Structures are given as C-alpha cells and as structure tokens.
Amino acid sequence: MKVDEKYEKFASEHAAKSPLGKDCFFAFTVGGFICVLGQAFSDIYTLLGVNEETVKALVPVSLIFLSVLLTGIGVFDKIAKFAGAGTLVPITGFANAVAAPAIDNKAEGYVMGLGAKIFIIAGPVIMYGILASVIYGGIYYIAGLIPI
Amino acid sequence: MIQKISVLKAPNHGIPYIGYTQYTRFFSEMNPQVPQRRHESNTFTATEQYGDKMLIEIKNETRIFSFAAVGGKAEKNGPLGYAFDYTDESERFSQKTWESAEGSMQKIALSMALGKRNMTEKDIGVLLAGDLMNQCTASCYGLLSFDIPFVGLFGACSTAAEGLALSAIICDQSGSVCAAVTSSHFCSAERQFRFPLEYGGQRTPTSQRTATASGAFITGRTNEGVRIKSVMFGRSVDSKIKDINNMGAAMAPAAADTMLRFFSESGMKPGDFDLIATGDLGAEGYSITKLIMEQNGYDMGEVYDDCGLRLYDRKRQDMHSGASGCGCSASVACTSILPDMLSGKLGRVLFIGTGALMSPTSLQQGEPIASVAHLVYLEG
Numbered sequence: 001m002k003v004d005e006k007y008e009k010f011a012s013e014h015a016a017k018s019p020l021g022k023d024c025f026f027a028f029t030v031g032g033f034i035c036v037l038g039q040a041f042s043d044i045y046t047l048l049g050v051n052e053e054t055v056k057a058l059v060p061v062s063l064i065f066l067s068v069l070l071t072g073i074g075v076f077d078k079i080a081k082f083a084g085a086g087t088l089v090p091i092t093g094f095a096n097a098v099a100a101p102a103i104d105n106k107a108e109g110y111v112m113g114l115g116a117k118i119f120i121i122a123g124p125v126i127m128y129g130i131l132a133s134v135i136y137g138g139i140y141y142i143a144g145l146i147p148i
Numbered sequence: 149m150i151q152k153i154s155v156l157k158a159p160n161h162g163i164p165y166i167g168y169t170q171y172t173r174f175f176s177e178m179n180p181q182v183p184q185r186r187h188e189s190n191t192f193t194a195t196e197q198y199g200d201k202m203l204i205e206i207k208n209e210t211r212i213f214s215f216a217a218v219g220g221k222a223e224k225n226g227p228l229g230y231a232f233d234y235t236d237e238s239e240r241f242s243q244k245t246w247e248s249a250e251g252s253m254q255k256i257a258l259s260m261a262l263g264k265r266n267m268t269e270k271d272i273g274v275l276l277a278g279d280l281m282n283q284c285t286a287s288c289y290g291l292l293s294f295d296i297p298f299v300g301l302f303g304a305c306s307t308a309a310e311g312l313a314l315s316a317i318i319c320d321q322s323g324s325v326c327a328a329v330t331s332s333h334f335c336s337a338e339r340q341f342r343f344p345l346e347y348g349g350q351r352t353p354t355s356q357r358t359a360t361a362s363g364a365f366i367t368g369r370t371n372e373g374v375r376i377k378s379v380m381f382g383r384s385v386d387s388k389i390k391d392i393n394n395m396g397a398a399m400a401p402a403a404a405d406t407m408l409r410f411f412s413e414s415g416m417k418p419g420d421f422d423l424i425a426t427g428d429l430g431a432e433g434y435s436i437t438k439l440i441m442e443q444n445g446y447d448m449g450e451v452y453d454d455c456g457l458r459l460y461d462r463k464r465q466d467m468h469s470g471a472s473g474c475g476c477s478a479s480v481a482c483t484s485i486l487p488d489m490l491s492g493k494l495g496r497v498l499f500i501g502t503g504a505l506m507s508p509t510s511l512q513q514g515e516p517i518a519s520v521a522h523l524v525y526l527e528g
Contacts (some may be wrong), residue, residue, distance in 0.1 A: 001383045008388040010395035014436060016353035016469070023350070071346045080348025087348055096348045103345035107245045115421045121347065 030086030067095035149454025198452035213373035216255040216260035217482035220360030231483035250333035251290025253362035273324025282432040308478035309501025313379035331362035332473030356472035382521040396433025402519040404440040427477035427502040430469035455480035489528040
C-alpha cells in the first residue's frame, strides 16, 4: 500500500528541528578547545627543544592518541554527543571513526572483522581524499607548464 | 532408480496446476465482494479499498496467562524500571558478544515466564519468536536450548503483536499452549543499522533509541489472565520516508491504516477503549498518527498512548523521540499494560505493534522504509 506523495514533505516539515544555536555553541567551544590543546602540545614540544618539523608531526599524533584513548575507554562518544562537529571536524573525529569500528568488529575476528571493517566509516574519506589530491596534483602540474 | 517428478503447468501462468484452481476457488469463496470504498476523505493514507473479514475473531477463550520482561540499564532507570522481572546493568547478560547477549535475554524472559506458572518447555506446543537482527539471530540461537517446535518471525518492531496474534490463532485452532518471545538490544541494533557503538556522533531530535529489552508471553485456552478477543494483521505500507532517524513518521501511516480498518470493520470507536497503545512510534509518530486519525474522523482523545513514550523518561534520560525496537512494545506490555489489566485498572485495550521493515542495504539503494502494524484486541 502506498501513501500520498505529499506525506514525505509533510513529515519532514512536521519533524522536530535540531537546536541549531545550542549545537553551534558547543561545536565552537569544544572545537576551539581542541585547537588550543593542539597549540599547547606544540608549545610544550618546542620548549622541550624538539625541532619544528618533528613538532608538526608530534602534535597530530598526540591528538590522535588522546582521541583513540578516549574512544577506547568509552568517553569520546559522550563528549561528541554534545560537541557534534566540534569533535568531528578536527583530526580527533577521524581517529575516532577508525578506532570505533576496530573495537566494535573485533568479535568477528581479526581478519574479517577488525581487518575488513576498520575503515568502514573512514574509508570513503581516505578513498576520495586520495582521488581529490591526485586531481589537484594534475591541475597543479598542468598549471605549472603554462608560462605566465 | 531416480523417479521423474513432473509438475503440470497451468496455461500461460507458470503456476503449478495442482492447487491453482483450488486457490482461485478459495479466494472467490472467501472474498465474494469487490472491496468497497469507505473512506474517501483520507489525506495521507490511501486506505480507500478495504477488504472484508480482515478482523480475525478468537472464538475460544484464549488468554495471556503468563508474561515476563527483561531489560538493560536505561530501561531499569526508566519510569517502568521497577516492574521488570530481570535487568542487567552491564547489558551483557553474561555473554561475550552483544548478539549473544540479546539471545540470552530471550532465554531469560521465556524461562521466567514459564517459571511464574511452574511450567516447563514440555508444556508449550509452539514457540514463536523474532527480533531485529539478521536472520532472527537472537531468537534462533537464544532459544536453541528449548525443545519446542519453533516458528521464526520477522515483523521488525511489530513482532510482539505479531507473535501474540499468531499464538492466539494457534491456541484458538488447536488448543495448545503457545509462547511468543521477542527482543531488541541497543548495542546489536546500533551495530547493524547505524554506527559502531563508540563512534562519536549526534542524533537528530526525531531519532529513537532501540530498547535493550525482551518480553515473553504465554497464551493458552484458560480462564486466567488477559483475554485476546480478536486480532488484525496490518498491510505493509510504502511510507515514502527514507530517513533512518525518523522511523516514527515512517510507521505512523501503517498504524493509522490498521486502526482505521479495525474501527471500520468492528464498528467500535476509540472511546470504547481504556487504552490504545501503539508500539514504538515515539513523539514524532505519535503526533502524526493522532493527526491522521483526526482527519479520518476519529478523535483519539486521552486513551491513545505510545509504548515508545512510556519506556523512558525522555527529558531526564535524553532519549530524543523515545524508545523503539521489538523489545519496546513487548516490555511495556509486560511491565505496564498487562499488569494494569490484571489489576482491573484497564478493561479494553488495543495493542498495536508497529514495525519499520527496513534493511540498511535497501535504504542505501534509495528504497523508502516500508512499515506494518499488527493489532491485538485485549480484554481484562
């Protein structure tokens, strides 16, 4: 049995809306805090006498480690529930998207479970990220050939 | 020696000849009239064509005489938490995986329902069970240790009502005792339908939480318990909704369709009942269903409620639109509706299980969510 064509439109108009102001506020605050944390790591490493190139690698590694640790002990999803894009957009979101399926699919074995499903969420990002960078690289190369 | 089996084909139809004529006659006898047009003012549901004799009366006195509910942490902390027969805050139920945990819940629920009446598996004639997981995993594996003829059901979240309706029909026909069991588990459902458990994401206000709960009902021809007067199976409805986070809106037309057909055929009205409880429409589906019923001339008034709104304290527990899952309607029936009927607080009740018959694969392929609602008319 089919419902009237108008129903879908009605349902989406009837649906309760997300509290946009509140969501934006938390996303901004938590996202900003993660950036401050990254800057703090950077300053600490510089103070410890690490050279600039290594600091650039150490900062994301530290944030990824924290994110995976919080995912593992079951805290990350509770923060993300309020923070939304605040935890999703920085590198922390990506780390969580890899760690969460790894924990979840371990029950199906290390090969077909963990191994096959670890990139189930992050996979599209990696795949289209590489594709986009190849295209960008191509454009960059061709643009370089044109003498201006 | 291999014997050749030949099947005669009916001309131009490709249907085996044996049975073909039988079936056409069967249908012409059962349904002599052309379906009539009754409700032409329907706005959203295209329920103009009703077939007759869709309401199945349970002639022999069949009653739900034992029931039990099992739940998880959020269910224990909810307003009905005190009434659950067994809860496990770890939600693991002594199992390693969430899938086995859900199976274990069904096992505990059925054992407790049997135990309440000092019954054993030998007293049950047919076991009807179903859940949300692939191939009804929880039911098949969880109830493996019971040596009872097993019927697997899939009606998504409407399984509780579907199981009750079918067991009532079996009891009515055969006189044997039936058990209907169903369950859902937040963790196994999240894994199958949404994201990994630890994934950090936000939910929309229309989303519902799959209840970690299981319910078992034992029905038979007796004079104790809650009587099942009649049952009506729902039609599957193409809701046009493609949002997995708005299942209430997807199921509302199915719930309204079944109720409209019931009221139309039985001649009863919402006011004749003490409670009309839909399965798991949540706040979103509840208000839409009320609206559709109003537009078709039925004021649902105070008697209408939804099990998805009863299981959790939505504000305190931050449950968005409410609870969902097979275990939602089953556990609310076992912890609130049936006890109230036994104590005489409620007389006549319509219990309508609502199910979103969706598959993650079909959704990804762009198919809308199909839904169904089965109705059970209970009397204390």
